[in-house]
Amino acid sequence: MKEEIVSKVLEGDSRAIARMITLVENHSKEASSLMKEIHRYTGSAHIIGVTGVMGSGKSTLIAELTRLYRKNGKKVGIIAIDPTSPFSGGALLGDRVRMTELILDKEVFIRSMGTRGMLGGLAGAVYDVVEILDASGKDVILVETVGVGQAEVDIIKIADTTVVVIVPGLGDSVQTMKAGVMEIADIYVVNKADHPGIDQTVMEIENLVELSSNPNTPIIKTIAKTGEGVSDLLEAISQHQKYLETEGELEEKRKIRYEAELIEIIRNHLLDMIYDESIVKQRIDTIVDRILSKETDPYTAAEEILGRILK
């Protein structure tokens, strides 16, 4: 059965991909042996992170990008980490129509991932899904995240190319960039380029880019709804990919991803152990009761638990 799933995943069978992802997300017993099997088949997909605040139109942009990639014969994987993304079912009617074409395409695999209630954090599962889609023969994997915060910082560790989507008029956008997103962008997209305020937004970004550590970062204007400018974006992504390959930067990016992935796997495994009663001997809730009653404190309790599991 294990061999069957793996060989079907390698063939790009969508049902097998979905099944393997579910096994991995559920921390099933087979998951890690399946993941071990597929690693040798990975490494050829280009991983593109797309980040931006809600309402910036990044889902529509991803849909249009996917359409273009498909025209060029590329196979596409989409991972939506935005809970309000149309890919996550939070779509308005217009978006749903737009997405239907992609959903019906066998060479497009779409997976939405929630951020709630994931014991080991989101990142671990995303690394796994990226590896699975890569092994399944997808040429391009688009990872969509929302807003500012840890997820946006983590995306650089997963993506080869990071696209930051800005919309004119949201004065916050530029402030956000200053605060942290600034340094992660390989490409800026100013979407909704038909809206007023476009010129000022582009100018603000140009000024920030000039002062940044990478003053050559391209700024692309798009109108995702009509598809305008999306081919320029595709071109910029492919230029960045070439740059990564010729400068040996791709290897660096991949090393960062593998290190982050390795650490995530270790953390999740250790977390499982801590919750495993037979190992920790005392139920976590009993320990928490002792912290609450001030009989012990979180740091002392942590040392006790560590003492039981570590060499």
Add this chain to the structure above:
Amino acid sequence: MKEEIVSKVLEGDSRAIARMITLVENHSKEASSLMKEIHRYTGSAHIIGVTGVMGSGKSTLIAELTRLYRKNGKKVGIIAIDPTSPFSGGALLGDRVRMTELILDKEVFIRSMGTRGMLGGLAGAVYDVVEILDASGKDVILVETVGVGQAEVDIIKIADTTVVVIVPGLGDSVQTMKAGVMEIADIYVVNKADHPGIDQTVMEIENLVELSSNPNTPIIKTIAKTGEGVSDLLEAISQHQKYLETEGELEEKRKIRYEAELIEIIRNHLLDMIYDESIVKQRIDTIVDRILSKETDPYTAAEEILGRILK
């Protein structure tokens, strides 16, 4: 020296508080023994999470809330986890003036925390800062976070009372709530109540609240800039606090926090170990090179590392 810091923190000395936070953030050697010392003095502060998208005016709301608490003689701690918060120095001039009063007040302690480059994630450090401010005698601790995502989900684990700030006209807000923030709110605030669209926004939230697992969640209208409605919010917070205390829910909330804190401490400690060469014997980057060359895979490598550190 250790006794001196602890006793000064317990007296509420702002410089000692700041120094202890820095020691803890830097993972210094003394940090855990200092944290062990203060745990017994914690538990009396009321911890209030305030979350909402950028531009929702939550910093102004926090400033106004703090002003009211100070009028009532309460000591206040503010932890800003939003990188674009005026408390983090990302302020416009108007905000800065508003904040100055608070900054000059010795009984108000403000700390801004970044989300970038924190090895162990943000949450661990926030738990520590909450414990320190609690031990220092603050009656109220306000924790500010932005947007949707993991940080917003985590805030329920830290806060006794979670306030979700919405603004009219941002159509996204209600969609966001549906997607996840919905279930975390103990109180809704519709801020900028002088803006058009206020009635519709309130109605949308009322509809969602009615269908939720907690149909009695209060919805408060405020105009943070003028202070209007902020005393209603304070009243709603204090009602919620009373409810928690009489229903035994406060203990439940604290247990959730201590468990999350315990797990964070354990995870961070283990992470430090993994990066400690003398324990893992082989440098992480050598292992990553082997993953890159497909000589091994992340799951097998993780098992090898775990085998070396675990009993």
